[in-house]
Amino acid sequence: MNEFHLTEDQQDCLQELINIAMGQASDQLARYLDTFVYLKVPSIESVAAKELIEALNQQQNTMAVVSQGFFGYEGIRGEALLVYQDEDSGRIADLLGYEPDELSQDEQLIDISSILTTTFLNVFARQIDNQMSYNAPKLLPSVQNSLSEHLQQMTFNWDLALKVNINYQVTDYSFNCNMILLIPETAIINIKKVLDRILAEF
Amino acid sequence: MFDCNAIITPATSDKSTLTESVLRQINSQIANQLNTGVLVVDAQFNIVILNRFLQIHTDKVLDIIIGKSLFNAFPELPERWLSRKLNSVLQLNTPSFCSWQQRHHLFELPHTRPITTDSEFMAQNCTFLPITTENNKQHICILIEDVTDVCHYQGQLQKTLDELAQLSRIDGLTQIYNRRHWQDSLQQEHAKACRHEKNLSLIMLDLDNFKLLNDNHGHQCGDMVLIEVSALVSSLLRVEDLFGRYGGEEFAIILPETNLLGAKELAQRICESIAAMPLNYNDEQIKVTVSLGVAQLDDVEAHYEELITQADNALYQAKALGRNQVFSAKTS
Numbered sequence: 286m287n288e289f290h291l292t293e294d295q296q297d298c299l300q301e302l303i304n305i306a307m308g309q310a311s312d313q314l315a316r317y318l319d320t321f322v323y324l325k326v327p328s329i330e331s332v333a334a335k336e337l338i339e340a341l342n343q344q345q346n347t348m349a350v351v352s353q354g355f356f357g358y359e360g361i362r363g364e365a366l367l368v369y370q371d372e373d374s375g376r377i378a379d380l381l382g383y384e385p386d387e388l389s390q391d392e393q394l395i396d397i398s399s400i401l402t403t404t405f406l407n408v409f410a411r412q413i414d415n416q417m418s419y420n421a422p423k424l425l426p427s428v429q430n431s432l433s434e435h436l437q438q439m440t441f442n443w444d445l446a447l448k449v450n451i452n453y454q455v456t457d458y459s460f461n462c463n464m465i466l467l468i469p470e471t472a473i474i475n476i477k478k479v480l481d482r483i484l485a486e487f
Numbered sequence: 488m489f490d491c492n493a494i495i496t497p498a499t500s501d502k503s504t505l506t507e508s509v510l511r512q513i514n515s516q517i518a519n520q521l522n523t524g525v526l527v528v529d530a531q532f533n534i535v536i537l538n539r540f541l542q543i544h545t546d547k548v549l550d551i552i553i554g555k556s557l558f559n560a561f562p563e564l565p566e567r568w569l570s571r572k573l574n575s576v577l578q579l580n581t582p583s584f585c586s587w588q589q590r591h592h593l594f595e596l597p598h599t600r601p602i603t604t605d606s607e608f609m610a611q612n613c614t615f616l617p618i619t620t621e622n623n624k625q626h627i628c629i630l631i632e633d634v635t636d637v638c639h640y641q642g643q644l645q646k647t648l649d650e651l652a653q654l655s656r657i658d659g660l661t662q663i664y665n666r667r668h669w670q671d672s673l674q675q676e677h678a679k680a681c682r683h684e685k686n687l688s689l690i691m692l693d694l695d696n697f698k699l700l701n702d703n704h705g706h707q708c709g710d711m712v713l714i715e716v717s718a719l720v721s722s723l724l725r726v727e728d729l730f731g732r733y734g735g736e737e738f739a740i741i742l743p744e745t746n747l748l749g750a751k752e753l754a755q756r757i758c759e760s761i762a763a764m765p766l767n768y769n770d771e772q773i774k775v776t777v778s779l780g781v782a783q784l785d786d787v788e789a790h791y792e793e794l795i796t797q798a799d800n801a802l803y804q805a806k807a808l809g810r811n812q813v814f815s816a817k818t819s
Binding site: 313314316317381382383384387388389391392395396399400403404407418419421422423424 | 565567568571572575578579580581582583584586588589590612614
């Protein structure tokens with residue numbers, strides 16, 4: 286246990302905030318996409334940079350990873366990684382309401398990633414009285430070699446990150462993807478302050 | 488909790504010495520001096536604001552364009568796709584992005600480097616931001632960044648990387664594949680042939696008495712011979728054949744979908760063509776011959792290096808039988 290780890294109360298509080306945000310986000314997405322969007326109960330854990338890179342490298346069949354940075358007031362910042370498997374991205378254009386020839390596969394992945402990330406984080410930010418800005422989402426070039434490289438070069442130097450993993454499923458379009466939110470060390474301290482404030486208000 | 492109505496937010500609005508009108512002037516001047524296009528449309532996609540950057544680059548008259556539909560004012564925009572994208576901004580109240588890497592540009596704007604780059608229009612990163620004003624009225628702010636430079640340098644970088652990749656595969660002297668790339672190719676062709684049960688043959692060839700040639704005429708003459716032989720052999724091959732320099736004066740050819748008979752015919756043709764090749768060095772006629780060993784993949788269980796060994800053994804036989812000839816390994 287060190288300054289970057291969440292206490293049990295902080296962890297519960299964050300879990301609750303995320304649950305509420307997921308509920309609202311899935312509702313908004315369902316209305317926009319006109320189909321049910323299932324979000325699995327998220328996992329929240331602290332991970333060391335090294336373990337995370339190993340875990341991501343071990344994921345088989347990873348077809349694409351889209352990264353998008355987010356930053357809000359009070360030093361709340363991090364990066365969202367949307368991880369796609371080979372088999373679950375055949376009908377994204379259809380899901381988004383585009384004609385398949387209107388946009389490339391890359392653009393489909395970037396578009397859906399941005400929608401999932403920003404919708405969730407906007408709602409989450411509202412829960413903590415904050416407001417998020419976002420970088421333009423980027424498709425990481427050829428996943429095999431570059432994911433660990435990318436993580437090592439992430440804008441912040443970090444050994445430990447708070448990792449929130451949320452799985453999205455749209456069964457009608459056999460769509461499935463993993464959203465991994467990474468909040469690095471300094472931002473963890475900032476988010477702990479916010480959580481403490483919310484806990485004190487109850 | 489936070490005031491996000493102004494581009495410049497005073498530290499705390501209570502203590503601010505700025506009046507609303509001064510703040511408005513500052514904001515509007517910033518908007519007009521930005522080297523970024525700022526365009527605001529209402530929920531029906533009619534144009535409400537167009538900053539100076541866009542007025543200048545589009546050559547459009549403000550009075551005419553304000554109030555007009557975005558798609559009428561800019562007929563080059565892909566209407567169906569962009570409408571859906573703009574709707575996502577309104578409906579989800581989230582920003583949306585469009586990068587030059589996926590779409591070079593949305594708006595057909597001239598750029599500042601028409602001479603030194605090859606693109607006709609300004610490469611753009613576009614951002615679509617939701618704006619909510621009084622009475623829950625929704626607008627969308629479209630930011631258009633000029634990334635022509637980035638696009639240009641990225642293109643040059645890619646070209647250089649491609650060239651480097653090509654260089655790393657090529658033997659500097661003979662301009663054919665180097666040993667490493669040739670061997671990687673053999674490994675791949677071997678795997679392919681085994682998987683699809685296709686024929687695969689190999690020719691190893693070696694210049695006869697090359698050491699003597701170097702001793703008598705010098706290494707520059709030797710280099711010239713290596714270059715000429717490589718060029719001649721290359722001219723006799725099909726596009727799918729893979730020709731590489733195996734060692735000093737030893738070469739190797741991978742022949743996909745070719746049986747032993749076909750490989751022997753080709754080897755014979757190479758042998759005769761080289762012997763007949765007119766070569767001069769310092770006004771002196773040079774006689775060059777090669778010995779060739781041929782082998783065909785006949786055991787899919789075997790490692791690909793086994794094929795090299797067979798062809799190499801056959802080459803040794805061709806040498807032992809008096810050079811300037813083809814010898815083929817036995818086949819089942």
